[in-house]
Each structure stands twice: as structure tokens, then as C-alpha cells.
Amino acid sequence: MAEAQSAYDCAHEEWEREYGGQVVPDAVRTNRSGVALKPLYGPQDWDSAHYLDDLGFPGQRPYTRGIHASMHRGRAWSPRMVVGFGVPQDYNGRMRGLYALGLTGLFVSPCNSHLRGYDPDEVDRELLGTCGTLISTSDDMSVCLDGLPFDKESVSLGDTAPYTLTAMLLAVARRRGIAWETLAGTTNQSDYLSHYAALHMFFRLALPGQRRILLDHIDWMNEHAPRWNPISIVGQHTQQAGATPAQAMGLAISSAIQYAEDMRARGRDPDIFLRRFSFFFDISISVFEEIAKFRAGRRIWGRITRERFGVRDPRAQKFRFHAQTSGADLTRQQPLNNIARVTIQAIAGILGGLQSLHTDSFDEALGIPTESTVRVAVATQNILREEAGLADVIDPLGGSYYVETLTNQMEERILEVIRSIDEQGGMYQAVSTGFVQRMIGKSALEYQEKIDRGERIIVGVNDFQREGGDARPPTLERPSADKIDQYLHNFRAFKAQRSQSDVDRALDDLARAFDDDRTNTFGAVVHAIGVGATHGEVCARTRAAVGFGEPLVVP
Amino acid sequence: MGQVGTLEGRPPKVLITKVGFDGHDRGSRIVAAYLRDAGMEVVYTGPWQTIPNVVQIALQEDVDVIGVSSLATDHLILPKLMKALNEAGLSHIAVVVGGIIPDAEVGLLKSAGIAHIFHPGAMREDIVATIGALAARSGALAQSQE
Numbered sequence: 001m002a003e004a005q006s007a008y009d010c011a012h013e014e015w016e017r018e019y020g021g022q023v024v025p026d027a028v029r030t031n032r033s034g035v036a037l038k039p040l041y042g043p044q045d046w047d048s049a050h051y052l053d054d055l056g057f058p059g060q061r062p063y064t065r066g067i068h069a070s071m072h073r074g075r076a077w078s079p080r081m082v083v084g085f086g087v088p089q090d091y092n093g094r095m096r097g098l099y100a101l102g103l104t105g106l107f108v109s110p111c112n113s114h115l116r117g118y119d120p121d122e123v124d125r126e127l128l129g130t131c132g133t134l135i136s137t138s139d140d141m142s143v144c145l146d147g148l149p150f151d152k153e154s155v156s157l158g159d160t161a162p163y164t165l166t167a168m169l170l171a172v173a174r175r176r177g178i179a180w181e182t183l184a185g186t187t188n189q190s191d192y193l194s195h196y197a198a199l200h201m202f203f204r205l206a207l208p209g210q211r212r213i214l215l216d217h218i219d220w221m222n223e224h225a226p227r228w229n230p231i232s233i234v235g236q237h238t239q240q241a242g243a244t245p246a247q248a249m250g251l252a253i254s255s256a257i258q259y260a261e262d263m264r265a266r267g268r269d270p271d272i273f274l275r276r277f278s279f280f281f282d283i284s285i286s287v288f289e290e291i292a293k294f295r296a297g298r299r300i301w302g303r304i305t306r307e308r309f310g311v312r313d314p315r316a317q318k319f320r321f322h323a324q325t326s327g328a329d330l331t332r333q334q335p336l337n338n339i340a341r342v343t344i345q346a347i348a349g350i351l352g353g354l355q356s357l358h359t360d361s362f363d364e365a366l367g368i369p370t371e372s373t374v375r376v377a378v379a380t381q382n383i384l385r386e387e388a389g390l391a392d393v394i395d396p397l398g399g400s401y402y403v404e405t406l407t408n409q410m411e412e413r414i415l416e417v418i419r420s421i422d423e424q425g426g427m428y429q430a431v432s433t434g435f436v437q438r439m440i441g442k443s444a445l446e447y448q449e450k451i452d453r454g455e456r457i458i459v460g461v462n463d464f465q466r467e468g469g470d471a472r473p474p475t476l477e478r479p480s481a482d483k484i485d486q487y488l489h490n491f492r493a494f495k496a497q498r499s500q501s502d503v504d505r506a507l508d509d510l511a512r513a514f515d516d517d518r519t520n521t522f523g524a525v526v527h528a529i530g531v532g533a534t535h536g537e538v539c540a541r542t543r544a545a546v547g548f549g550e551p552l553v554v555p
Numbered sequence: 556m557g558q559v560g561t562l563e564g565r566p567p568k569v570l571i572t573k574v575g576f577d578g579h580d581r582g583s584r585i586v587a588a589y590l591r592d593a594g595m596e597v598v599y600t601g602p603w604q605t606i607p608n609v610v611q612i613a614l615q616e617d618v619d620v621i622g623v624s625s626l627a628t629d630h631l632i633l634p635k636l637m638k639a640l641n642e643a644g645l646s647h648i649a650v651v652v653g654g655i656i657p658d659a660e661v662g663l664l665k666s667a668g669i670a671h672i673f674h675p676g677a678m679r680e681d682i683v684a685t686i687g688a689l690a691a692r693s694g695a696l697a698q699s700q701e
Binding site for chain 2: 112113115116123124126127130131195199203240241242328331332333365366367368441444445448449452458460461462472476550551552553554
């Protein structure tokens with residue numbers, strides 16, 4: 001053994017000498033999370049004797065290699081595209097088209113006016129349907145889902161407190177005779193802490209009210225729709241806002257800890273509610289860093305659920321996540337280059353073991369994606385699965401000296417973030433004081449300064465400006481005035497034909513629910529939407545009860 | 556980083572804001588930091604401002620330039636902001652926009668009187684120099700109107 005070791009040492013030293021002679025000087029290279037990268041990794045960095053402790057087999061603790069035994073070999077990831085523009089008919093038409101292309105997951109992304117909590121007749125007309133689909137009533141949801149298999153496949157809703165989209169889906173299911181117990185899907189924007197910290201898109205209600213309604217929502221859905229994920233904890237918002245990959249993962253896990261602590265304070269059993277926690281992350285172009293981020297996150301969550309929450313059921317330890325390729329990495333310059341960027345980001349997410357994937361369209365930095373650019377993004381996933389063979393072998397980078405070392409290093413950094421949030425008294429407290437916002441803002445500024453100084457090269461932006469083609473993508477699609485007129489007409493007709501007294505009573509019940517801790521506020525939302533209350537009406541009553549969400553301005 | 560010149564012995568004053576429904580504030584925070592570093596006085600609001608709100612702040616704070624960040628489609632209501640500024644007698648203030656502005660809608664903003672559009676990839680030096688020059692012009696305009 002001693003002889004073998006010295007042969008190894010000799011070879012290693014010889015390589016070091018030769019490398020040192022060729023690379024002079026060897027500049028320090030770090031990834032986005034600040035991990036210094038060596039030129040080469042080997043057995044001195046990661047020892048496979050730790051295999052069972054560090055990795056285990058897929059579906060086994062500590063889940064580093066994947067949450068299921070068969071991973072993508074058994075069932076490839078679901079391509080799940082965020083789609084949202086125009087009126088409900090537009091959404092339905094585009095989704096039907098994408099289904100024909102091989103899409104399997106549904107994702108409903110509403111108009112920003114909806115996200116901020118308003119009905120279409122309360123806001124600037126210019127903005128209606130420009131950045132998400134107009135969905136204000138259960139009839140709108142019914143049109144969106146017409147002919148789409150939402151009873152068989154999972155539906156992800158871009159839904160924030162008080163979760164009217166989920167209530168609309170329940171209403172449509174009831175109308176069509178689909179049992180709520182069979183519905184699978186996710187309330188995808190229910191993680192209010194990430195919205196508050198990153199100001200990503202919107203923040204609708206004041207923090208204490210958000211907290212109450214989310215817990216009511218989790219309780220209610222666990223009871224009535226047990227296959228539904230009422231919470232998806234989002235690392236994507238913070239990373240898009242500028243957090244490093246390690247920070248984004250740490251903040252997401254700290255948020256998950258906060259929600260789990262809040263549920264436990266209500267006396268709920270972590271072995272039950274943690275089964276339905278899911279996650280949503282950003283995938284930057286920093287390939288190995290992202291792969292290591294996901295592998296480390298899976299391992300950390302597996303340990304936290306057992307050690308901190310005493311969970312025994314394996315289903316409550318599994319780190320299920322959706323991921324989206326990073327729009328912040330895409331460029332306006334030479335937009336076709338973005339197809340290459342998205343492909344690389346997608347590879348990182350797939351090798352990181354995601355469950356579903358959104359690939360950005362290459363015109364993301366120019367406007368809201370058009371149908372033809374979305375088709376390229378879907379095709380990218382099909383190519384990676386069918387042609388490149390990325391679903392053939394499970395965790396193909398497992399055991400790589402570099403990836404395992406980096407997974408350990410990212411884990412340390414993620415755990416540092418989680419400790420810092422624990423020291424602040426948890427994520428709720430840490431976003432209330434601006435601690436998280438300052439952390440994200442500092443990282444965003446540091447990253448941008450590196451680009452401005454030319455230390456980080458973005459092809460076509462601060463270098464290689466002449467090489468790429470500058471072909472422009474297809475023209476912009478905005479909803480026509482006629483479509484918006486028709487939509488507003490339908491909206492008024494919907495309100496005219498419902499029972500106003502039923503709606504008034506349901507909205508009063510909703511207001512009263514906020515004064516009574518024993519009443520589930522989300523149950524009151526489901527009832528109100530079911531009898532024909534509109535999204536804006538439900539939000540207005542909720543705002544009156546718990547206060548509007550104002551941003552914490554951290555300059 | 557070079558400091559910008561002062562107007563009549565005071566630094567340029569810039570309002571950085573967001574109108575409409577979108578909250579993405581990464582760009583607006585970075586630009587605010589760059590302008591402050593360059594010696595400008597920056598008034599920074601959170602997102603989701605209404606147009607009357609922005610006019611009110613511009614008036615109270617007597618700013619030279621308004622920088623609006625738009626990452627979704629909120630730029631579509633900027634013609635309304637320009638109209639409201641005119642009606643409030645603030646036409647000397649230069650308004651610039653940064654963010655995702657589709658090519659097809661650049662004309663809409665230019666014809667409404669937007670002085671400059673910063674697209675993704677805009678560099679620090681350009682942003683600081685352009686806003687500094689616009690502030691000097693606005694300051695001179697304001698004086699000539701007095």
C-alpha cells in the first residue's frame with residue numbers, strides 16, 4: 001500500500017510540476033457562490049470510501065443521487081412551461097399547441113394585474129393580458145383548461161394568497177364531476193417569504209396576513225385535496241434577484257424550515273405535511289455549480305427533515321423540485337445565442353436531478369415569448385431527452401472527484417446561509433428586518449460590477465460583440481383591443497348572472513373568518529369563488545382584513 | 556469611477572422608480588447604487604408606484620431626471636406618465652427607461668417623449684454619462700423657465 005501511495009504521489013507531483021510550468025501565472029477562479037476552483041480534482045479531494053454516508057443509492061438516504069430509485073430512467077422529467085398571455089382563449093390555444101409538441105405539465109401564469117390582486121376593470125387597460133393570462137373568475141379558469149387533461153396530469157398555478165386560482169380550479173373540477181381527492185398539482189407562488197424578499201413580480205398582502213392564509217391553505221388542501229402541493233418553496237426569485245446559487249438554496253431551505261415550524265406550532269404532524277412540500281429553483285449557466293447546488297440541497301433537506309423535524313416517512317424527506325432556466329443570464333444582444341445558453345442551463349438542471357423543467361425562450365430579454373420561440377424551448381427539452389440521452393443513466397456525475405468535492409463545498413456554504421438565518425430568528429424575521437434583502441442586493445451588485453469591469457465575460461455584451469449573428473426573433477404578440485373588449489364584456493356578463501346575495505354573504509363570511517382563528521380562511525375563499533365571487537372581490541375583502549402588501553425598500 | 560459635474564453647485568438629482576404591477580427591482584437597485592457612487596443624489600422608491608405618486612415625488616423632490624425600470628410590460632403606461640408630468644408643469648424633467656423594452660415598442664416611448672432607453676446589457680459608464688448629461692440639460696431648462 002505504501003508503495004502504491006508513493007507511486008500515486010509521484011505521479012501527482014509530476015503533474016503539478018508540469019501544470020505549473022504551463023500555466024503561469026495561474027489566476028484564482030471562483031464560481032458564483034465564491035468557491036475557489038482548483039485546476040484538477042482527484043482522490044485527494046474525495047474518497048469513495050464515504051460513498052454510503054455522502055451519497056447512498058438513488059431513492060436512499062441521504063438522497064444525494066436522487067429522490068427516486070429509478071429517477072429519469074424510470075420516468076423522464078416533465079417539461080412544464082410557464083405560459084401566460086392574453087385572454088383565457090389565448091392560453092388554451094397555446095397550451096393545446098404545446099401539448100401536441102410533447103408537453104406533459106400544465107402551468108397557469110396569470111396577468112400581473114391579477115397577481116397584484118385586482119379585477120380587470122380596476123386597472124390600466126394598456127396592461128391587461130400583456131404579461132400573463134387574464135383569469136378573474138371560475139369561468140375563465142374553465143376556458144383556460146378546456147380540453148386539457150388537468151384531471152390526469154398535474155397543474156401548477158401561479159397563485160398567491162388568498163389562492164383564488166386554486167379555488168377556481170376546485171370549482172371547475174366540481175362542475176365537471178372530478179373529485180378533489182384526485183387533483184394533483186401545486187400552488188406555485190404560495191411562498192410569500194421569497195416574494196417579499198426578492199420583490200419578484202408582486203407581493204400582495206401584509207406579512208402577518210400572508211402567514212395566516214398560507215397555513216390555512218396548507219391545512220385545507222391537505223384535508224380536501226391530499227395529492228396537491230399547497231406550498232412550493234422558491235429559490236428562483238432570490239437567485240433571479242441576485243442571490244448566489246448557494247444563497248438561493250440556503251434561503252429556500254430556511255423558508256421551508258419556517259413554514260414547517262409554523263405548521264408544527266399549529267400542532268400538525270411533519271410526517272404528514274412535509275410529504276406535500278415541493279421546491280422551485282433557478283438554473284444559471286454555471287453548470288457544475290448548479291449540479292452541486294441541487295445535489296447538496298437534496299442531501300441537506302433529507303437531513304433537516306429527519307434531524308430537525310423527526311420525520312420517519314421517506315416521502316416526507318424527499319426534495320422534489322421544479323426548475324427554470326435563468327432569464328437573467330440571457331442577453332438582448334445576439335438573441336439566438338440564448339438557445340445555446342438555455343440548453344446548457346437545462347443540462348445542468350437535468351443532471352442535478354430535477355422533477356420538472358421550464359426552458360426559457362430565446363427572446364426572454366426582448367419581451368414576452370412568442371409561440372414560435374416557445375416551441376424552440378420545448379424542442380430543446382425533447383432533444384436533450386431523446387437525442388442526447390440525458391435520461392439514460394441516473395446521476396451520471398456521481399463519483400466525479402470534482403462534482404463530489406463541489407457538492408460538499410456548496411453544502412458548507414448553503415449551511416452557512418441557513419445558520420445565519422437561524423441566528424436572525426428564522427426566515428420570517430430575517431425578511432422583516434431587511435437582512436435577506438441586503439444579502440441579495442450585495443450579491444447582485446458584486447456580480448454586475450464584475451461584468452462592468454470585464455472580469456466576467458458575457459458573450460455579445462462585454463466581449464465578442466461582432467462574432468454572433470444579430471437575427472431578431474419574430475414580432476411581438478399583444479392582445480388586440482377587440483379581444484380585451486370581449487373579455488371585459490364576458491366579465492361583466494359573468495357578474496350579472498350570478499346570485500349577488502350568495503356572493504355578498506360569502507364575502508361577508510370571508511371577512512368574518514379573519515376575525516376567528518378557528519375558521520379556515522381558505523375554505524371561505526373556496527366557497528366565495530364557488531358561488532361566483534371574482535378574484536378582485538376576494539382580494540379586496542382580504543386586503544381590507546389583513547392589509548395590503550407594501551414593499552420593504554432596501555436601497 | 557469618474558464623478559459627474561454639478562449643476563449650479565449641486566449634484567444632479569435623480570428619481571429611480573417603478574410603476575405598474577411588476578416588482579423586479581434588481582436593475583433599479585443597481586442603477587441607484589451606480590448613480591450614488593458617481594456623486595448624484597438619488598431618490599429611490601419601491602416598486603408599484605402609481606403615476607400620480609411619481610409626479611408628486613418628482614415635484615416635491617425637485618428632481619432633474621426620472622429613471623423608470625420596467626422588466627415586464629409596465630412601460631406601456633409610460634405615455635400616461637409623460638402626460639401627467641406635462642400637466643403638472645414638469646416637462647423639463649428628462650425621463651429615461653431601463654429594462655426589457657421590445658423593439659416594436661421603442662417608437663411608442665420615444666414619441667411620448669422618453670429621453671433614453673437602456674436595454675439589457677447597458678454598461679455602467681453609459682448609464683452614468685447619459686443620465687448626467689440629461690440632468691444638466693434638465694437643470695438648464697428649469698432655470699430658463701423660471
